[in-house]
Amino acid sequence: MKISIQNLQLKYGSFTAIENLNLDIEDGEALVLLGQSGCGKTSTMRCIAGLEEPTSGRIIIDDVVVFDSEKGINLPPNKRNVGMVFQSYAVWPHMTVAQNVAYSLKQKKLSKSEIDERVMEALTLVGLEPYADRGASLLSGGQMQRVALARSLVMRPSVLMLDEPLSNLDARLRDRLRVELREIQLQLGLTCVYVTHDQHEAFALADRIALLQGGRIVQMGAPQHMYEAPASASIAHFLGVSNIMDCTPEGTAAGSTTARIANSELTVQSAQLASDAGTSPKVCIRAEDLQITAMPTEHPNSWPGTVRVAGFQGNDIRYAIQLESGPELDALGGLRRGEQHKVGDRVWVTVNPREVQILPAEVLA
Known part of the structure; x- marks a missing residue:
């Protein structure tokens, strides 16, 4: 829808x-509302679902006007065919899994045969069919979240809305359930609105991401575009870009920009023109784009420094490197690339000009 x-x-x-706020969500699309706490993402979702009454504006779901401030239209949540999955599982511990999922259908007074069929259909979708008769109090956190999802899916909603549903789970379980949620959404062709403050979750689940700041959308696009070209x-x-530094662009030549990092002697070359960076430009470099070597290179962006911190992270090592003529940089070294250095080592840090962005501090109005 x-x-x-x-x-x-x-x-x-x-x-x-x-x-x-103006936003169109296509039929079958998974849209993620992403942003920090207080940016308006949950409020937007609650307005769509009918749990919050907007001050003004218009909301249309499947060509039906569900809210219009000028015409005094405000359909209640049960008239919008919207399913909700919240951060809190809200699972009744005294009921079985099947009874939890069937509760809403019983309130609609459907026949027992239809209720049983739809409950098992929903439990199969979320992988809980073998647990239908288990008491909800005996479930793990991940299983309870699946019950909450099944309870929404059993109503066969046109739109599924999820408000930080994985935030209470451990990291490994979150990773697995992200994949499962995406599979279910694609399998059912559901229009899905997902609220999160976790950019990794947004990248994994979204067809498009709407990033909110201060109650307005400041950038929207496909996950890869958002990652590669922040506004x-x-x-x-x-x-997740950790190296962000004030700078002064000093000139453009041969399709690249040279910028001087504030309060240092360091200059950086970027393949990006800085004409749209406004009056407070900043150099932005991802930690994973920095190459760390024990010997100098002849690249334009290559600077000597000293390793201050080296934190082992499995396949990677996270470094804090103090440059000799500039700031401290956050760098991610790959063990498989041979980038393993110790605290106190003198190293050279290099970045390709294509990976250096010069951006305005905020989205230009």
Whole structure:
């Protein structure tokens, strides 16, 4: 089902949670609302579901106007055919898995045969069919989250909304359930709205990502595009870019820009032109794009430094490297590339100009 949000605004007194938001979500699309706490992502989802009444604007689901401030339309949640999965499992411990999933269907007074059929269908989708008769209090956290998902899927919603559903789980289980959620969404062709503050979760689940700051969408696009081309330094930082430095562009030649890092003698070459970086440009370099060697190279961006911290991370080592003529850089060395160095080692740090971005501090209005 397609969702259209037009000029949506939500205020709590003098505080504006959502500011003039416009968004179209295509039929069968998985859209992730990504952002820090308080950016308006959960409020946006709750407005779509009918759990929050916007101050103004219009929301259309499958060509049905479910909210229109000017016409006084505000359909209740049960009239919107929207399924919700929350951060809290809200599983009844005194019921079995099947009874938890069947509860809403019983409230609709469906026949027992239809309830049984739909419950088993939902449990099979989430991999809980063998646990149908198990007491919910005996489930693990991951299994409880699957029950919560099945409870929404059993209603056969046109739109599935998930509000940080994996945040209470351990890292390995989160990784596995991300894949399972994506498989279910693709298998059913569900239009899906997913709220998270975790960029890795967003990259894994989304067809498109809408990144919110201060109640407005500051960038939208496919995961790979968002990763490779953040619109501002603040977005790059949120998406995991750890080396962000104030700079002054000094000139452009042969399709590249030279910039001087603030409060240092370090100059950096970028293959990107800095004409759109505004009045507060910043150099942004990902830790994984830095190459670390024991000997100097002849690349334009190659600087000597000393290893201050080396943290083992399995296949990688995370380094803090203090440059001799500049700032400290965060770098990720690959053990398989032979990039293994000790604290106190003198090294050379190199980055390709294509991997250096010069961005405005914030999205230009």
